[in-house]
Amino acid sequence: MSAGSEAPSAAITVVLPDGQSHELPGGATGADLAASLGRRAAKDALIAVAEGTQLDLNRPLPDGASVSLVFPSSDEGLEVLRHSTAHVLAQAVLRLYPGATFSIGPPIADGFYYDFDLGADEVGRPRTFSDDDLEAIEAEMRSIVAARQPFIRAEVDRAAADELFAQHPYKIEILDGEADDPTSGPTGGVITTYRNTDEFVDLCRGPHVPDTGRLGHFKLMRVAGAYWRGDENRQMLQRIYGTAWGSATELSAHLERLTEAAKRDHRRLASELDLLSFPAEMGGGLAVWHPKGSVVRKLMEDYSRDRHESGGYQFVYTPHLANARLFETSGHLDFYAESMYPPMEMDNGVYYPKPMNCPMHCLIFSQRQRSYRELPMRLFELGTVYRYERSGTLHGLMRTRAFTVDDSHLYIAAEQLADEIERLLDFVLSVLEAFGFDDFTFNLSTKDPDKYVGADEGWERATDALREALHRQGHSYVECEGEAAFYGPKIDIDVNDAIGRSWQLSTIQVDFNLPERFNLRYTGADGEVHRPIMVHRALFGSIERFFGVLLEHYGGAFPPWLSPVQVVVLGVRADHDAFAESVVAQLAEAGFRAETVPADDPLGARIRRAKLEKVPYVLVVGDDDVAAGTVGVNPRGHPVRRDVPLGKFIARLADEVERKAADVGSSSSTGADVSAAVAAASD
Template structure:
């Protein structure tokens, strides 16, 4: 048996037998590493620990206490939850079950039956039996025809297979299943349960156990409001009992501080049903807080060299066609209004109107940089299921600015802007935040 050379992320190399798997590589490094391992990255591709290594592979072992490791743990737990639901409710159809931040979910079609919160403990009990059985997760690739036959009673799975192999796949499909054009990947962890999946997964169900099912909700298949209504179970899973308990404690504390709860208790604002979803009214006490925040923002912007402007709440469609909003953002805008022989939209952003102000007359380079600022109210059509107090809302006011400058001024303006934004955020108590730069 010939040996192979494996490269580790730190640049070191290990000489291993040719039948080495990712798990046996981890074991050769340390017992603790093998115990904590849940998957591996081989030449940039995340795979199961049972994957055989080849000469020259660059291999990173993924441990359960890392973000990537928890993702694997949660995805595997989602599979076990689906297995439990199908055992408990014969005839149920299962769709997709991804890992998400801090947890996982799986969507089901139970026909006329409706999940309740009381069902969650029963599903958990069945999951624990599956985990106790220590069933191995086994990956394989099978021909498309065989996959369609295997999932013949599962219409959602057949739809995914057809889309993935027929060239019509979207990000949901591609995240759900791997394989080539002639085959798809599946995972079995018993004779009774098989699922389409890209993987990777933990070695066996016994590797799981520290989880909690949290809530049930409805969801549209593929997010299409005209499509079938599914039932979604959310859960969380962690690498240890302590980590799970700490997370659940954080949730309790977060709920106690939930701004929606405090807003009612302190008589700050409300969301009257007569207005429609995602539209708030500020009560006198809340208005005082809002005014203080707005006054501070105005003062900071004024001292930062910004000039105040005001723009209307709606505009002719021509403006949003020119700006590109109607081409790329129409789904996030309110429906149009027909009047004065024209089409009008409530504004989703202030940007086009600030550009009109700049373009309104000939400018001298001596005016640059020109920093425009507005406390502008905008309106965006968020789907009802995504609304969340003031965090996800349909009508809100931005402290919004746009800077017009020369190319030579660009670097200094970006640096100045980032310093300004960070100082304002810190003034309101935000210390841990990230920026996403788009161009």
Template sequence: MSVQPSHAQQAPRVKVPAGTTAGAAVAEAGLPSKGPEAIVVVRDAEGDLRDLDWAPESDVEVEAVAAETDDGRNVIRHSAAHVLAQAVQNLFPDAKLGIGPPVRDGFYYDFDVDKPFTPEDLQALEKRMKQILKSGQKFSRRRLESVEAAKQELASEPYKLELVDIKSDVDDVDTSEVMEVGGGELTVYDNIDRHGERVWGDLCRGPHVPHTRFIPAFKLTRVAAAYWRGDQANQQLQRVYGTAWESKEKLEEYVERLAEAERRDHRKLGAELDLFSFPDEIGSGLPVFHPKGGIIKREMEDYVRQRHIEEGFEYVGTPHITNDQLFHTSGHLPYYADTMFPPMDFDGYQYRLKAMNCPMHNLIFRSRGRSYRELPLRLFEFGHVYRYEKSGVIQGLTRVRGFAQDDSHSYCTKEQAPDEVKHLLNFMLSVLRDFGMDDFYLEMSTRDDSKPDKFAGSDADWAEATAILEQVAHDSGLELVADPGGAAFYGPKISVQAKDAIGRTWQMGTVQYDFNQPEGFELEYQAADGERKRPVMIHSAKFGSIERFFGVLTEHYAGAFPAWLAPVQVVGIPIADEHVDHLEKVRKALRAKGIRVDIDTSDDRMQKKIRNHTTQKVPFMLLAGGKDVEADAVSFRFRDGSQINGVGVDDAITALVDWVQRRENASPSADNFRAGQA
């Protein structure tokens, strides 16, 4: 069984005769040269992307790669990065070039300049780039004869000279920026104008689009500081980010997605809705939850705790720090040392903040003899862990240094392992669906066989564990995407990649197969025949981390949480002071049913109160005036501005309680609330 790339598209295949360019063969085959379906590069038999002016030495069949594919977009974006660099050196002749790779949804290029770029500079660079695109410059690949020739040509580019000296086995720089496909030869891409003159060039592996008119839509987005090769000891550079697409329509869609993502930013909403904050006095990546955020967090915890109990887990608890030696036994040291906080010395021992819960759960399993009758044994806790994330990657709640995992470990026999993995995966998917996320695929993370020192265990163990996870993932019917080299040191994993309301993908929960820690901790159970055997350990986290899941939910719902999660579920708004007592009776009845309800008795006018609570994204507003009091009724106002008037108090209470208790994830409106009552 094979694991397929994400969203794989069926590419047309073309035969390229020896000595003929790929572009000529593509044209002969009648494939598009304009629009989103335009062929921009080809993929050869070895899987490498090649320019359209590449001519093979022998007949070969290739895949034609269109602009609208992931690979096609990356080529467009890398070509746009070259145009950006040309524009920078046109307008800022003393600028020195760093690197300019494509990245997700865009590209960047690093520059060493005398002073930071301004917004006005970006506008000028965009204008110059448009002029370059319109001129129809050709991207022409040229092989440099030697390292000496490269150094002579690049004498004025110190960062490029450094790249020339880097060998292909250096880990901290991607030599594909400069190395030729399939070898270590150095190549340059020249920009050739319509008169055949070279007007600019860059050391680069490629490939590139044939000419600049194959870059139909781009936009520069921002500037940031960056250190050469990511090392703060090196020179600080100016990184210009941009995006490029196969059509103006796709660019417009992307720009709107960016705007919508900014509106949904959980850090912004967290402050506006008074949910959480990140006090500088505590430290970077260490959030605190305010009362309203605490309500949401508690609801999440109560839900998933009860679900674990229903799924056969037993609740345990472990401390926040532990003797350093425990992580040597588990194998996390030295494999995981870079992401753990340094040890603390006291009482003659070294202690560490807990970075994961599994070693302590192993000690619980080992605390007494175990029988096969107890297996699978499932342990669960909200384990608070601490990991040293570098300051550059910390991002709100989605990447923090201190967080709580809904962490569980299943101990089972080898024979039970496939069913247990299936059980955990189904559990995880049901949790996501219960929170209103139902668009997802699976990612299969495996060992990188070229780096055996980064992974523990035998080839046979890895093959067996990987086959089990792949089979369960395949049987789920979900799309399965390969993540080679992404496994933990102790075993392969399946992670759920969930899409939010605007199509962004987030890694959520994981299931990991571990055959190493049971060996390190010498875990055993007594089999039916009396023999002592080693259990299999399966790690799983349904939320992943509560903090990260909280942040994702905030953005998924744009802060308008489902009523069952909302900090304030109902707010009463009296039209006048004499209507407060009527709403007080309603509040008392709702609170008796567990509904979180407030009454706005401020001096604001009714319309302003409605605006305030709509801004605070309260799902239900109950209005009361003279007619409502007289009829023992209330009027419903919803987030979307719709309204239902004159609902009897008893009916209103019943409908509200039912909506919350069934964990309805839709935002209530007049239409769906009426439908729910029917």
């Protein structure tokens, strides 16, 4: 070896996800690993993960590490793509709007956002984006993508960071540790930055795609206001939302889903179908239910009551407010005060509108001595609660300030827990299926090792009971380690709707906290005093939110048993109106919600109006029907049938409505039943 030459670095070995060892030259990077695995891996890999730590592809891999590559097809890959696209958004805005400053820009579900402060105009008014500005910003982003600018990581000290971000006060505040930023590095340790060009650098922990050319399948969606740090007393920033995907096909499919979701927006449908409204005079987050919406709500509540009554639950009612002492005992004033309405000073104490029903149910249990023979005790209430939500978080029925919870609290002996959880799962799923959901996701949240009440043994028993119930029924689930509330583990059940969106609805939650706080006790078979385990169970979540989810799931076209109007009867001409009214009378006598519309307008216009109102059945009657006692059946979404005997139609409709729990199914099942019903009635 000649003088001055360097010995080659020793080779390194990494372990791939399939367990195979893979040898690489010393100093090899994630990009080198991808290249060694083939052209496709080299082209598509975004970052590497070594021993659980995400690394940019140009960073060396540790010898002996377990290493995987991340691709755009994975959730982890999409998060990297979206994070990198957020940086490109920030670069474009700072280039187009001199003097603008930026704060944070994290990836989020289906996309990303970035928050900006555009400063003030010449008369001191805050500058804002408009939706029209998005086109120019997006064009600038595409020029940055086309330039294939590399993302260059650097570690800097605090003095260098202060110099880099001297003109960006929000970044300085992040460095000072006064704000949480999901995109920043730890302020007490290494400060990392990512630079695209000499003109743009961001404070960020990374990692990022190798260069901007890996991006491109994105679209800017909308502009919104957002307070810095979510504090309404701080600066109002301008937030730009975008979406980004791994391919043009995925982006197109997502935009199509958004278009369909907009058509199904429950706020628009509720207004168009005259179901409910949010009058400004009421204040934000407060709905009034119109007659048609109230019909659907009553059907939901009646079904829930019937199922709970047959399921061994006892009905209770509790007041809408209570003395502050109750919420001190329950801990809500310690842990939940920000979401409660202000106190009301009365001559005999301080009162609060109730944020939850559970403390009052505990009082019912504690009113007398209980025996093991009474357990499980299952209490049920449709109880309205009141929670203060910031105006910016309100969203129709999905997030309101007053809502009714289908609230159950079960008091159980420890040895009963596993069987009762399994029974609860059966109950919850059967009710959700009755309303048309059949695609579920289960999440099991386990103990946070640092924040919990109760003994470890109890937590283990409760968590094992939840696991066992899921295993017994064959449900796959995601275990969310450390995400349980401090008072007990839980199962969350999400449903996927007709267009594939996920909604968190039902919860089964074990609680060690309230039985302790309220000193709940029962006498066991051994004659000793024991403390029950408490289980919270919300099935709908809330009547309001569940109604909103149903409305969007069905696009307003409720199945017949839930439809506010099940049948509209139309005479072809005015001289058929009397027969149409007699058909309505027979339908009403059979228990159906039916109405007629006089022939003051052309038949086609009346049929179209009934279709727009999403009525399941439109019956048309003319001369032949008057003579024969038949109807023409125009079922929603299916072919028209003529000369159907009214009695047979009523019988088949009654059977369909009666079987609601078995065949509401998907939004298409109604049409299938209609076709079968009409065909059968015509035979």
